[in-house]
Amino acid sequence: MFEMLATVLQNLVAKPATREYPAKRREPFPTYRGRIESLIERCIFCLKCQAACPANCLVVNRKEQTWSVDQYRCIVCGMCVEVCPTEAIVMSRIYHGPARHREPIVTHQEGPIPKFNPRAKDVN
Amino acid sequence: MKRRTVIPFGPQHVVFPEPIQFRLILEEERVVDAIPALGYMHRGIEQLATVKDFTKTLYLAERICGICSVMHTLAYAQAIEELMGIEVPPRAKYLRTIWAELGRLQSHLLWMGLAADAIGYESLFMQTWRAREVVLEMIEFTEGSRIMTGSITIGGTKRDLHAESLEFLLHKLEHLEQALNDIYPVFSDDPLIKQRTVGVGLLSKADAIKLGAVGPTARGSGIAEDMRLLGYAAYGELDFQPVVETSCDSYGRMLVRVKECFQSIELIRKAIAKLPPGEVLVKVKGRPEGEVIMRIEQPRGELLYYLKAGGDKSLARWRIRTPTLSNLPPLVHMVKGARLADVPLITLSIDTCIACVER
Numbered sequence: 065m066f067e068m069l070a071t072v073l074q075n076l077v078a079k080p081a082t083r084e085y086p087a088k089r090r091e092p093f094p095t096y097r098g099r100i101e102s103l104i105e106r107c108i109f110c111l112k113c114q115a116a117c118p119a120n121c122l123v124v125n126r127k128e129q130t131w132s133v134d135q136y137r138c139i140v141c142g143m144c145v146e147v148c149p150t151e152a153i154v155m156s157r158i159y160h161g162p163a164r165h166r167e168p169i170v171t172h173q174e175g176p177i178p179k180f181n182p183r184a185k186d187v188n
Numbered sequence: 189m190k191r192r193t194v195i196p197f198g199p200q201h202v203v204f205p206e207p208i209q210f211r212l213i214l215e216e217e218r219v220v221d222a223i224p225a226l227g228y229m230h231r232g233i234e235q236l237a238t239v240k241d242f243t244k245t246l247y248l249a250e251r252i253c254g255i256c257s258v259m260h261t262l263a264y265a266q267a268i269e270e271l272m273g274i275e276v277p278p279r280a281k282y283l284r285t286i287w288a289e290l291g292r293l294q295s296h297l298l299w300m301g302l303a304a305d306a307i308g309y310e311s312l313f314m315q316t317w318r319a320r321e322v323v324l325e326m327i328e329f330t331e332g333s334r335i336m337t338g339s340i341t342i343g344g345t346k347r348d349l350h351a352e353s354l355e356f357l358l359h360k361l362e363h364l365e366q367a368l369n370d371i372y373p374v375f376s377d378d379p380l381i382k383q384r385t386v387g388v389g390l391l392s393k394a395d396a397i398k399l400g401a402v403g404p405t406a407r408g409s410g411i412a413e414d415m416r417l418l419g420y421a422a423y424g425e426l427d428f429q430p431v432v433e434t435s436c437d438s439y440g441r442m443l444v445r446v447k448e449c450f451q452s453i454e455l456i457r458k459a460i461a462k463l464p465p466g467e468v469l470v471k472v473k474g475r476p477e478g479e480v481i482m483r484i485e486q487p488r489g490e491l492l493y494y495l496k497a498g499g500d501k502s503l504a505r506w507r508i509r510t511p512t513l514s515n516l517p518p519l520v521h522m523v524k525g526a527r528l529a530d531v532p533l534i535t536l537s538i539d540t541c542i543a544c545v546e547r
């Protein structure tokens with residue numbers, strides 16, 4: 065009984081255990097797997113990521129040079145990042161936020177498709 | 189004969205995080221029988237696995253249940269590795285053990301919070317969940333995500349733990365142990381909790397064996413059964429004994445879970461101390477063929493996978509038997525003779541996970 069009283073008094077004066085979100089936010093850890101983003105200028109449209117994606121949320125169109133991801137289907141597993149030969153997909157540290165419409169995010173590549181040189185991968 | 193009443197308990201009920209229904213047949217205040225009704229959460233995961241690529245099914249396995257996501261991937265990866273004859277590097281085995289124990293910690297702490305809430309202890313509920321947040325931070329830091337961690341893969345693990353992460357883990361474990369030391373006496377000694385749990389939901393050792401209880405439900409009835417003793421991952425090299433309570437009631441099952449939290453902390457410390465150097469992933473080539481049975485210990489008990497593959501890109505059959513399904517017959521036995529007011533806590537005491545049961 066008195067133990068409980070002590071806890072109650074302690075909690076009255078102690079500062080809250082929770083953060084005052086959204087005024088105070090905890091930064092995600094550097095190792096956090098956030099939403100995926102495309103570095104489209106590197107993409108060679110090999111379709112490997114589309115084939116590897118377990119959630120079928122990537123659509124790559126070689127003809128129109130577009131790469132699109134449905135962020136609401138993506139399960140942030142990182143398979144696409146692993147298989148991409150040119151490292152054209154990266155994982156950010158940002159969690160995917162709310163939106164009004166559920167639409168895939170389409171990125172479009174300008175100019176000719178870059179040539180792929182497997183040995184150049186380690187250089188950058 | 190006294191008049192009988194049927195009361196539907198669930199599918200939506202405050203003690204259930206997920207939908208399941210029990211039709212309770214009552215004579216006045218006493219339950220004389222209970223009929224479980226399943227099927228509210230069926231998603232057809234087993235069927236989907238027969239058309240999906242077997243490497244992608246790994247992510248499907250993870251999504252059977254949020255709380256045991258690590259355990260499901262572990263079981264699936266181990267089953268495929270056994271089929272394909274892959275030898276996992278020792279470091280990966282230790283990492284898997286560490287992550288599995290972190291998963292067990294967060295699951296048990298979640299349950300402890302829910303139990304405290306069902307008993308009516310709001311502050312205890314918040315304290316346990318505050319402790320759980322520490323575990324979730326460990327998981328997020330080392331695996332990259334809080335619930336769907338995706339860190340175990342076929343052939344090893346996707347991530348490695350560096351000196352910094354190990355230090356972070358050890359530091360946070362210290363915090364967690366302190367928090368648990370504060371929480372433990374409340375669960376074990378508090379008169380109100382004892383009143384609600386001691387002698388409630390009795391399951392004798394003989395009944396537990398007969399009805400096929402698994403996990404903490406069996407261990408709370410004095411059966412020293414723990415699939416980790418099979419020595420999968422690195423458990424064979426970490427010396428430990430299963431936690432057993434002999435009181436055969438809700439109180440015993442609760443204590444098993446609370447004590448297992450301390451055991452998990454010990455296991456993680458041991459695994460970190462013994463962590464061998466080296467690779468964490470071997471390349472996987474080819475397709476699985478044959479049949480395999482894989483058993484591992486989930487936070488709720490024994491998880492059984494049966495996999496059959498015919499050398500195709502997807503599996504021919506994937507059968508999952510989850511611990512909650514095994515624990516349903518003992519649960520029906522336990523609620524017989526109980527008062528209606530005790531039924532919520534008894535159902536909670538087996539730690540039902542309906543998403544697992546129905547897939």
Ligand code: SF4
Pocket residue numbers: 100116117118119120121122133137138139140141142143144145
């Ligand atoms: S992270 Fe996974 S689910 Fe998301 S786009 Fe890449 S492969 Fe698909």
Ligand code: SF4
Pocket residue numbers: 106107108109110111112113114124131147148149150151152153
């Ligand atoms: S795997 Fe990489 S290079 Fe290939 S299509 Fe996808 S993003 Fe482009």
